[in-house]
Amino acid sequence: MIPPLNLSPEIDEIREELERKLWRVISDAAFIRGREVQEFEQAAADYLGVKHAIGLNSGTDALVISLRALGVKPGDEVITTPFSFFATAESVSVLGAKPVFADIDEDSLNISPDAIEACITPKTKAIIPVHLFGRPCNMGRITEIARRHQLAVLEDCAQSFGAVYHSRCGECGCSSETKAALQGLKTGALGDMAAFSFFPSKNLGAFGDGGLIATNSDALAATARKLHVHGADKKYHNELVGYNSRLDTIQAAVLQLKLPHVDRWNNGRRTAAQLYTMMLEQHGLSPELLTVPKVIPGHVFHQYTLRLRKNSARITRDELVARLKVLGVHCMVYYPVPQDMLPVYEGQYEPCPVSRTIAGEVFSLPLWPLMTMHTQEQVVQALKKALKG
Numbered sequence: 001m002i003p004p005l006n007l008s009p010e011i012d013e014i015r016e017e018l019e020r021k022l023w024r025v026i027s028d029a030a031f032i033r034g035r036e037v038q039e040f041e042q043a044a045a046d047y048l049g050v051k052h053a054i055g056l057n058s059g060t061d062a063l064v065i066s067l068r069a070l071g072v073k074p075g076d077e078v079i080t081t082p083f084s085f086f087a088t089a090e091s092v093s094v095l096g097a098k099p100v101f102a103d104i105d106e107d108s109l110n111i112s113p114d115a116i117e118a119c120i121t122p123k124t125k126a127i128i129p130v131h132l133f134g135r136p137c138n139m140g141r142i143t144e145i146a147r148r149h150q151l152a153v154l155e156d157c158a159q160s161f162g163a164v165y166h167s168r169c170g171e172c173g174c175s176s177e178t179k180a181a182l183q184g185l186k187t188g189a190l191g192d193m194a195a196f197s198f199f200p201s202k203n204l205g206a207f208g209d210g211g212l213i214a215t216n217s218d219a220l221a222a223t224a225r226k227l228h229v230h231g232a233d234k235k236y237h238n239e240l241v242g243y244n245s246r247l248d249t250i251q252a253a254v255l256q257l258k259l260p261h262v263d264r265w266n267n268g269r270r271t272a273a274q275l276y277t278m279m280l281e282q283h284g285l286s287p288e289l290l291t292v293p294k295v296i297p298g299h300v301f302h303q304y305t306l307r308l309r310k311n312s313a314r315i316t317r318d319e320l321v322a323r324l325k326v327l328g329v330h331c332m333v334y335y336p337v338p339q340d341m342l343p344v345y346e347g348q349y350e351p352c353p354v355s356r357t358i359a360g361e362v363f364s365l366p367l368w369p370l371m372t373m374h375t376q377e378q379v380v381q382a383l384k385k386a387l388k389g
């Protein structure tokens with residue numbers, strides 16, 4: 001069986017270093033707030049090009065704590081995409097605020113700036129763009145909308161560690177000043193705050209749960225830092241009701257070792273994506289039947305996600321995925337149900353039409369940084385066979 005993701009090749013590359021490092025952490029026995037945490041935070045801030053990075057327990061906590069730091073309160077509205085993992089909307093709901101879903105752009109599968117504008121009300125406090133599958137959102141226009149309406153921007157970078165923003169001529173639609181200010185920045189350095197996840201399958205993954213907040217604001221960083229340790233920056237001086245959400249020393253040590261490799265691994269993902277697109281073309285799998293993702297600069301391909309076009313295909317997406325499994329290829333579906341249609345929000349939203357259609361058509365091919373051409377060829381052969389039935 002070809003799995004959706006195989007982490008072994010990248011772990012094998014750094015196995016000896018990892019073993020040495022992890023034994024040292026064990027010998028030091030500083031499992032909470034060990035020196036690797038601070039070292040990793042500094043290295044992550046330098047890599048992302050931000051002033052502050054705060055290691056946390058998970059990406060979900062990074063979203064919740066960022067929203068708290070930004071002052072989101074019960075009754076506020078936060079605009080986000082329906083097409084994401086539930087943690088995005090959950091972080092808003094858990095604070096008693098209301099997620100408002102702006103539909104996605106069919107081409108990028110990311111939140112549409114036009115749809116954001118249509119959702120703004122006097123209660124809107126923030127926007128959470130999600131750089132889905134590793135593709136940066138149209139941050140040029142999102143930044144301008146946020147400025148115009150005085151809204152905070154919290155980037156959900158759970159799937160985009162290492163992605164770089166490039167305004168593609170003519171597509172961005174923002175002013176040349178905004179373009180110049182954002183061009184070449186990493187995701188995580190584009191908004192007021194950013195939330196990263198180090199869930200093991202992410203582009204930079206820990207050996208368990210982990211997350212990070214990035215920001216250039218001293219004030220927001222200070223509040224977030226307080227909140228992540230029970231609302232205190234000094235022991236027994238709790239000023240806020242906060243969380244226990246520290247990044248473990250062991251996870252920080254793993255991430256510290258992996259960080260210098262992440263650009264090469266992301267390039268590996270992008271090369272594999274390019275190769276998939278070429279192979280699908282060579283095998284004559286038509287664009288009317290299968291829509292492939294665009295390989296744009298800066299995209300780090302957390303997933304390579306195709307659309308099986310309902311109108312042209314003789315089988316459904318779920319049948320195709322089941323057939324592929326029988327043929328030994330395990331594909332995942334991200335996401336079969338948009339957030340606005342989840343049972344938790346039953347009866348609260350009119351489904352966003354584009355994301356509803358897309359959720360019925362997408363599936364992701366197996367992809368990892370050091371995937372071989374031979375494995376990719378096997379996947380494409382199986383896909384061809386499965387489509388023929």
Ligand SMILES: Cc1ncc(COP(=O)(O)O)c(C=O)c1O
Nearest residue numbers: 058059060085087158197198199
């Ligand atoms: C887009 C998105 N946001 C948030 C999260 C939450 O991250 P974590 O699992 O680290 O809490 C994830 C994780 O899967 C995600 O994909």
